[in-house]
Amino acid sequence: MKLHTDQLREALQLYLVMGSPNCAGADPVEVLKAAIDGGITMFQYREKGAGALTGAASLALGAQLRELCARHAIPFIVNDDVGMAEALEADGIHVGQEDTAAEEVRRRFPGKIVGISAHNLAEAQSALAAGADYLGVGPMYATRTKLDAREVQGPEGLVRMREGGIRLPLVGIGGIDAAGAAAVLRGGADGIAVVSAITQARSPREAAAELREIVNMIK
Numbered sequence: 048m049k050l051h052t053d054q055l056r057e058a059l060q061l062y063l064v065m066g067s068p069n070c071a072g073a074d075p076v077e078v079l080k081a082a083i084d085g086g087i088t089m090f091q092y093r094e095k096g097a098g099a100l101t102g103a104a105s106l107a108l109g110a111q112l113r114e115l116c117a118r119h120a121i122p123f124i125v126n127d128d129v130g131m132a133e134a135l136e137a138d139g140i141h142v143g144q145e146d147t148a149a150e151e152v153r154r155r156f157p158g159k160i161v162g163i164s165a166h167n168l169a170e171a172q173s174a175l176a177a178g179a180d181y182l183g184v185g186p187m188y189a190t191r192t193k194l195d196a197r198e199v200q201g202p203e204g205l206v207r208m209r210e211g212g213i214r215l216p217l218v219g220i221g222g223i224d225a226a227g228a229a230a231v232l233r234g235g236a237d238g239i240a241v242v243s244a245i246t247q248a249r250s251p252r253e254a255a256a257e258l259r260e261i262v263n264m265i266k
């Protein structure tokens with residue numbers, strides 16, 4: 048499913064990003080089910096970090112998560128892995144600055160959602176020129192999930208992009224929890240992307256529901 052810009056803005060409202068290493072031993076399928084119950088609006092399969100599955104095992108988990116998203120009409124995005132996005136017939140792909148070039152991803156997937164990580168206005172402008180559908184902007188706050196994360200830029204990073212004329216759908220990422228979510232949305236993000244605030248919560252369903260309530264209050 049390729050969404051129109053306004054649909055994409057809505058889908059980005061509560062974006063769960065996750066792979067098995069983020070689930071602290073819990074079954075990622077169960078975590079995703081709970082998060083969907085709680086009200087997430089988009090999902091990214093990001094199988095990365097210590098203990099990450101590879102090869103057929105990673106693909107098999109991706110297929111289960113993909114299926115679950117399809118059943119609930121949640122857009123399913125694959126992080127980085129162009130081949131997996133193809134194999135799973137993902138709705139989209141998200142790439143960082145160090146991954147496959149945005150132009151190439153755009154060319155290869157004319158019909159899919161293409162998300163690009165951008166850390167400043169210059170990166171945002173070149174992602175826009177490359178044909179990105181949305182940008183991931185971060186880290187908003189300190190994060191323990193991504194060890195090679197860039198310097199924290201805070202919601203001000205979003206403000207700078209909006210002031211610089213970026214109208215593309217934007218999602219903030221990095222260290223966002225219920226306490227920090229509102230500032231990200233008020234900074235100009237269409238939504239929040241979270242990993243640990245949901246996957247590491249005692250109840251991923253309740254955590255997602257609480258975040259969704261904050262989003263609904265502001266949007």
Ligand code: TZP
Binds near residue numbers: 185189192196221
């Ligand atoms: N990109 C920038 S920060 C980050 C990614 C994937 C990790 C966000 O994880 P958390 O647990 O929400 O801080």
Ligand code: MG
Binds near residue numbers: 126127142143144
């Ligand atoms: Mg990447």
